[in-house]
Amino acid sequence: MSDTPAPDHASRLFRRTLLRVMAVQVATLLLLWLLQTRYSG
Amino acid sequence: MRALDWGIIAVYLAYVLVDGVRRAKGTREIEGYFLAHRSLPWWAVGLSVMATQLSAITLIGTTGQGATDGMRFVQFYFGLPLAMVILGVTLVPFLHGARVFTAYEYLERRFDARTRSLTSFLFLVARGMSCGTIIAAPAVVFSAIFGWNLLWSVGLIGIPTVIYTMIGGVQAVTWVDVKQIALIVFALIAVLVTLLVQLPVAPDHALALAGAAGRLRAFDFSFDVTNDFTFWSGLIGGTFLMLSYFGTDQSQVQRYITAKSVDQARSSLLISAYWKIPLQALVLLIGVLVFVFFLFQRPPLLFNPAQEQAVRAAEPAAYGLLDERYRAALDARATAARAAPSAASLEAFRAREADVSAARDEALGLASRVTGKTARDVNFIMPWFVLHYLPVGLAGIFVAAVLAATMSAVAGELNSLATVTVIDFYRRWVRPEATDAHYLLVSKAATGVWGLFACGVATFAATLGSLIVVVNRFGSFFYGSILGVFLLAMIPRARATGAFVGLIAGMAAVGAVNFGAPSVSWLWHNVIGAVTVVAVGLVLSARRIAPR
Numbered sequence: 001m002s003d004t005p006a007p008d009h010a011s012r013l014f015r016r017t018l019l020r021v022m023a024v025q026v027a028t029l030l031l032l033w034l035l036q037t038r039y040s041g
Numbered sequence: 042m043r044a045l046d047w048g049i050i051a052v053y054l055a056y057v058l059v060d061g062v063r064r065a066k067g068t069r070e071i072e073g074y075f076l077a078h079r080s081l082p083w084w085a086v087g088l089s090v091m092a093t094q095l096s097a098i099t100l101i102g103t104t105g106q107g108a109t110d111g112m113r114f115v116q117f118y119f120g121l122p123l124a125m126v127i128l129g130v131t132l133v134p135f136l137h138g139a140r141v142f143t144a145y146e147y148l149e150r151r152f153d154a155r156t157r158s159l160t161s162f163l164f165l166v167a168r169g170m171s172c173g174t175i176i177a178a179p180a181v182v183f184s185a186i187f188g189w190n191l192l193w194s195v196g197l198i199g200i201p202t203v204i205y206t207m208i209g210g211v212q213a214v215t216w217v218d219v220k221q222i223a224l225i226v227f228a229l230i231a232v233l234v235t236l237l238v239q240l241p242v243a244p245d246h247a248l249a250l251a252g253a254a255g256r257l258r259a260f261d262f263s264f265d266v267t268n269d270f271t272f273w274s275g276l277i278g279g280t281f282l283m284l285s286y287f288g289t290d291q292s293q294v295q296r297y298i299t300a301k302s303v304d305q306a307r308s309s310l311l312i313s314a315y316w317k318i319p320l321q322a323l324v325l326l327i328g329v330l331v332f333v334f335f336l337f338q339r340p341p342l343l344f345n346p347a348q349e350q351a352v353r354a355a356e357p358a359a360y361g362l363l364d365e366r367y368r369a370a371l372d373a374r375a376t377a378a379r380a381a382p383s384a385a386s387l388e389a390f391r392a393r394e395a396d397v398s399a400a401r402d403e404a405l406g407l408a409s410r411v412t413g414k415t416a417r418d419v420n421f422i423m424p425w426f427v428l429h430y431l432p433v434g435l436a437g438i439f440v441a442a443v444l445a446a447t448m449s450a451v452a453g454e455l456n457s458l459a460t461v462t463v464i465d466f467y468r469r470w471v472r473p474e475a476t477d478a479h480y481l482l483v484s485k486a487a488t489g490v491w492g493l494f495a496c497g498v499a500t501f502a503a504t505l506g507s508l509i510v511v512v513n514r515f516g517s518f519f520y521g522s523i524l525g526v527f528l529l530a531m532i533p534r535a536r537a538t539g540a541f542v543g544l545i546a547g548m549a550a551v552g553a554v555n556f557g558a559p560s561v562s563w564l565w566h567n568v569i570g571a572v573t574v575v576a577v578g579l580v581l582s583a584r585r586i587a588p589r
Contacts, residue, residue, distance in 0.1 A: 017129065017307075021122045021314045028319050032112065032259040039252025 042187075042428060046437030053224070053441040054201055057448065060220065061205025061213035070477040074210035074484055075142055075460045076299050081212075083305035085219050087312030090287075090296045091320075092218035093453035094313070095225060095446045097179035098420075099324060100439075105419035107328020108335075111256035113270045115325055117564075118318050120279030124287060125314035127280075129307040132288040132527060137303045142464040144294040144527070151530040152537040154469070159544060160523050161465035164291055165458060167516045169491060172454045173498020178420065179447050180499055185347045186424050195499045202448045203492030206455045207485050211299055214452045221445035228442035229323060231435055232427075236330040239430065240337075242379070247333045249382035254394050256329045259322075267560040278564030285524035285567055287313075292457040331426050336378040338430075342367045342401065344421035348408045355411045363407065367400040451495065459487040518555065521567030522547030525574025529582075532575075536582040543578030547571070 068074050106114050141147045145164065149157035180194035187194075205213045240247050251257050261271045268274065287293045287310065300306040342364050343349040352360050374393035380386035408416035427439045463484045468475075525547050529535040550573040551566045 017311065018123075018126045021126055021311065024315050025122050025318055028322060032115065032322060035112075035248065035252075035257050036259050039248045039257050040255065 042436055042440070043433045045434050046440065049434065049437030050441050050444070053444065054197075057217055057221075057445075058201050058205055061209045061217045061452075064205075064209040064213035064216055068210050068212060069481065071142075071463070071480045071484055072477075073212070074481055075295070075456070075464075077210075077212050077215065079299055080301060081215055081299045083300055083308040084312070085215055086296055086300045086306070087309035088222045089215040089218035089449075089453070090293060090309060091313055091316065092222040092225070092446075092449035093292060093296060094317075094450070095222070096175045096450040097182075097443045097447040098175070099321075100225070100229075100443050100446050101182060101423045102178065102420050103321070103324045104328035104331065104423040105421070107256070107325035108332040108422045109328075109419055111251075111254075111329060112259040112322070112325045113261060115259050115318065115322050116261065116270045116272055116275035117279055118321050119272065119275035120277065120281070121283045121317050122314040123276075124280050124283035125310045127284060128288050129310055131531060133297060133306050133310065134303050135531065136294060137298050137300070137306045141298070143291050143461050144289055145291070145461065145465050148526060148530065148540075149469075152526075152535075152540045156526060156537065156541045156544065157465060157469075159541070160289075160526060161291075161461050163519050163523065165461055167519070168290075168292060168454050168458055169494055170498055171516060172451055172458070172491070172495035174502050175447060175450050175454070176495055176499035177502040179443055182420055182424055185345055185421065186428060191500060195496050198444060198447050199451070199492060199496040199499065202451045203455065203489060203496075206452045207488040207492065210484075211295065211456050214449075214456050215296070215299065217452065218449045221449040224438070224445045225442045226320075228435075228439045229327060232431070232439060233323070233327055233330070235431060235435060236327065236334055240330070240334060242333075242337075246382055247330065249387065250336060250378055250390065251329045251333050253382075253387040253391055254332070256332055266562055266565055269562045269564060274562055274564045278562065278568055281521055281524065281567035281571055282564060285520040285571070289523045289527050290457075290520075291461050292454045295457045295460055296453065328423070331422065334426065334430070337375055339368065339371055340425065342404045343408060343416075344418040344425050345408075345416075346421075348412060348416055348418065352404070352408050352411050356407060359407060360404070363400060363404055367397065367404070370396040370400055455488050455491050455495065458491040459484050462487040462491070517563040517566045518551050519548050519570065521551065521570025522574050524567065525571040525578070528571060528575050529578040532579070534582055535578055539578035539580070539582035540574075542581055543574040543576075546577040547574035 072078055103114065136144055136147060139147045139150065141150075143161065145157045145161040148160060176195055176198050180191060180198060183189055183194040183197070184191045205217060209217075237244060242250075248257065261268070262273070263271055264273050265271055266274070297306040297309050300309055341349060342360075343352065370393065374390065374397050377386065377390040377393045380389070405416045405418070427436050431439060463480060467483055467487075468480065472479075522544050526540050526544050529540050529543060547570040551570045554561055554566065554569055555563075
């Protein structure tokens with residue numbers, strides 16, 4: 001299992017990726033939220 | 042559908058077959074047939090993962106759901122991005138690094154043969170059945186709208202898929218998936234543009250009407266465990282479901298263990314993490330816009346032509362009266378919808394929309410009584426729009442995209458079913474020592490047999506509507522429990538007996554909740570199963586190693 005990253009590297013990678021992925025999701029959810037609040041009354 | 046549309050579908054089917062079969066070149070060992078020698082680029086694997094998740098149900102069922110129920114289904118996917126990132130740093134390095142063919146093979150290395158065999162058996166039963174239901178959904182729709190024999194519909198979808206998967210293996214599945222997802226996204230964007238062009242009102246007006254009819258509510262923050270689609274069930278239950286699906290289901294695992302490295306496998310999963318929610322939101326939004334489009338048209342009272350004919354023949358007078366009332370309500374609704382959006386005009390529109398919905402509900406109730414089965418025509422709304430309102434050529438592209446979505450999902454599942462059959466059963470228990478050529482031959486035969494099985498299930502599932510529900514429920518019984526076993530595998534103190542007994546305890550707990558509290562949404566079953574397995578497994582492992 002030489003491909004398994006070291007714990008430090010893994011946690012850094014996790015945090016960085018999580019932030020990027022979540023940024024895209026937050027933008028999408030924000031758009032959906034705006035649609036709901038603007039038009040659903 | 043004109044000649045051009047049929048021509049597009051024929052060209053698509055021929056291209057898929059040729060492209061899939063030519064991928065067989067160089068596939069002479071099972072490592073190549075099942076894992077493409079772990080040589081595939083991350084973007085192809087990632088697109089294949091997305092294509093495998095999409096099926097005809099996404100294109101015709103989810104759009105129909107958007108039209109009738111609005112955007113709230115998108116909450117189901119809220120846990121997916123988080124699950125992908127968690128898998129990227131947990132199970133993906135384990136499974137890719139272990140150099141296994143199947144996820145379950147890893148469980149024997151970590152625990153024992155019985156845990157491997159039980160999990161792989163559960164996978165075969167559930168995936169074999171679900172493969173059939175994936176074919177059944179579009180086959181039923183094609184039969185109803187084109188008047189085809191059901192067997193022909195099943196064959197049109199199933200036979201080309203079985204041929205290219207059987208001959209080309211995972212290389213064919215992945216590279217055909219790449220083209221299929223491109224076709225699906227193109228078709229969706231083309232439909233969206235067509236809708237926006239054909240709508241007789243401005244987009245802002247259209248959204249106001251959709252909002253007034255409750256179709257733009259994407260968030261429900263209530264903590265109601267009986268409701269399938271809330272923010273919390275999507276985020277918590279959805280995370281566990283996606284962890285189970287992408288982390289332990291061979292149809293997904295097999296996609297990313299074909300990647301060149303752990304980093305490429307992780308990157309492939311991130312394509313879904315980034316794009317799944319936006320793509321599902323787009324699919325639902327198309328459904329919402331179809332609803333708005335029909336505000337200005339005269340859609341049928343029942344979208345399923347087979348149901349409509351049955352009701353007309355059995356209850357002509359009652360159906361005629363209802364249809365008359367429905368048409369008057371449609372005209373009144375169209376007039377209200379054309380008024381410039383204001384609080385008063387939208388209130389009037391809501392009242393007219395309620396009249397239309399009431400007539401539709403009555404018609405569906407009548408159809409249920411006449412046919413003796415629960416009548417739902419959600420899956421027929423999008424096909425009706427496609428066949429009656431899309432321009433020539435685009436209708437053919439959309440039908441080809443529905444075929445592509447079905448074939449990509451089925452091909453991935455057939456390939457993984459064959460892999461588990463050969464690696465976890467045939468090579469493990471029946472014939473441990475044989476040449477690669479022998480295993481390759483058996484693998485191709487297994488793909489063909491599973492293809493025939495799926496087509497058989499599709500034919501029966503189409504006539505037994507409730508079977509689809511049974512299959513989905515059956516899957517939810519053990520998905521979370523299998524995830525629990527893989528979580529235990531990552532805990533050093535967990536032992537084999539703890540894992541095996543924990544797995545059975547997890548499924549029993551989910552069964553108890555399912556029968557004891559049937560109103561609890563199935564999304565929570567995965568949480569219950571996984572937590573029970575880990576808890577029972579750890580307790581038993583601790584007892585086993587405790588000094589006496």
